[in-house]
Amino acid sequence: MHAVTNHQLPQNASTESLTKDRRTIAIWLFCLCALVFGMVVLGGVTRLTHSGLSMVEWKPIMGILPPLNEAEWNEAFYKYQQFPEYQQINTEMDLAGFQSIFWFEYLHRLLGRSIGLAFFLPFIWFLVRRRIPPGLTPKLLVMFVFGGLQGLMGWYMVKSGLVDRPDVSAYRLTAHLGLAFLIYAYMFWVALGLLAPRVPRSTTLPWPGCRKVAIRLMHAVFYTALAGGLVAGTDAGFAYNTFPLMGGQWFPDGAFVLEPVYRNFFENIALVQFNHRLLALGTFFATAVFWLWMLPRDCPFAIRLSMHCLMAALLLQVSLGVSTLLMNVPVPLAAAHQAGALVALNAALWFAHCFRQRDVVVAWSTKEHGI
Numbered sequence: 001m002h003a004v005t006n007h008q009l010p011q012n013a014s015t016e017s018l019t020k021d022r023r024t025i026a027i028w029l030f031c032l033c034a035l036v037f038g039m040v041v042l043g044g045v046t047r048l049t050h051s052g053l054s055m056v057e058w059k060p061i062m063g064i065l066p067p068l069n070e071a072e073w074n075e076a077f078y079k080y081q082q083f084p085e086y087q088q089i090n091t092e093m094d095l096a097g098f099q100s101i102f103w104f105e106y107l108h109r110l111l112g113r114s115i116g117l118a119f120f121l122p123f124i125w126f127l128v129r130r131r132i133p134p135g136l137t138p139k140l141l142v143m144f145v146f147g148g149l150q151g152l153m154g155w156y157m158v159k160s161g162l163v164d165r166p167d168v169s170a171y172r173l174t175a176h177l178g179l180a181f182l183i184y185a186y187m188f189w190v191a192l193g194l195l196a197p198r199v200p201r202s203t204t205l206p207w208p209g210c211r212k213v214a215i216r217l218m219h220a221v222f223y224t225a226l227a228g229g230l231v232a233g234t235d236a237g238f239a240y241n242t243f244p245l246m247g248g249q250w251f252p253d254g255a256f257v258l259e260p261v262y263r264n265f266f267e268n269i270a271l272v273q274f275n276h277r278l279l280a281l282g283t284f285f286a287t288a289v290f291w292l293w294m295l296p297r298d299c300p301f302a303i304r305l306s307m308h309c310l311m312a313a314l315l316l317q318v319s320l321g322v323s324t325l326l327m328n329v330p331v332p333l334a335a336a337h338q339a340g341a342l343v344a345l346n347a348a349l350w351f352a353h354c355f356r357q358r359d360v361v362v363a364w365s366t367k368e369h370g371i
Helices: 002-048 070-081 084-089 095-128 137-159 170-195 209-234 259-266 269-294 301-326 331-356 359-363
Strands: none
Touching: 002 095, 002 170, 002 331, 070 084, 070 209, 095 137, 095 170, 137 170, 170 209, 170 259, 170 331, 209 269, 209 331, 259 301, 269 301
8 A cells, every 4th residue: 555655646746746837837828928919019009100110220139228328319310311201201300209209119129029038038947947848848949939030020021111112011011910919829829728638639529510610710810810910001991981881882992903903902902991891790790690609508617708708809809990990090099909809819719729628528528418
């Protein structure tokens, strides 16, 4: 009896230690998600206040410090004056006006560097202390690589506005936003996986079609956000400021005036905004139908709660989107709308992940749903 007990104690201690490590790393990843959330919102404000082209150089190391005296401020302002945004739009801007837009871009870049440190330093600590669970290190390295690529993508986007046209490329802006959403989604998904075990592949759910629906709703939220990036990049939100009609019509005139035709989907303001509306409303109503279908069903608490959160997040997001449009894109509402996209994605990720948990399978396998 004593031999068995002594043999089991190290195993129990090891299991408890692994569980604690998983929980600790999950909390760390959730904190990083919160920082990325702030980064996305601040990036939206930077874009909306036309501050993104105020820093015309990319210095990953030396650019940590802002101008510290009048001479350095004048030098930074002089460099800004050499580029199209000042020469074509802000010719009457003084040093104080330049400082007001500089700080948004500076804080945006500073937060990006801070996220890199908030990831790298704890990662090294976990690695040295051997606190990273088996199989997790490659996933963490993927996050780190994608974070570095996001910094490069940000500068690649800014460079597009420093050439001839004083505005960044809509394609590059959408790629920059999409990559931020992907990084957030991947970190959040991995963190959820550390807290909730995955469903074994051999397990058959009583209603497996719902898992596919949840995954597709998650994808729909992401694609709608990408379409919103194109709206921001083309300034399409400042046109057709009515709802639900666009210029008095359900489908706007001039939606296919560009050649070749595919350019209209990415560059034509009318079609870009229409597509975003269509994706947003389609995602909302599809979720609403599924939510109504699920209400009378007996399902685990986690799925029910996450579904309610997704429905509420999409309702709020549609309301913010319509309000932003009708009020001609005020900065606070537009920033809230961009934040709402990430909240909706967060809810969709949680809902989809609930279908991968073992406790969900156990709960369903012991009940009769009559489906």
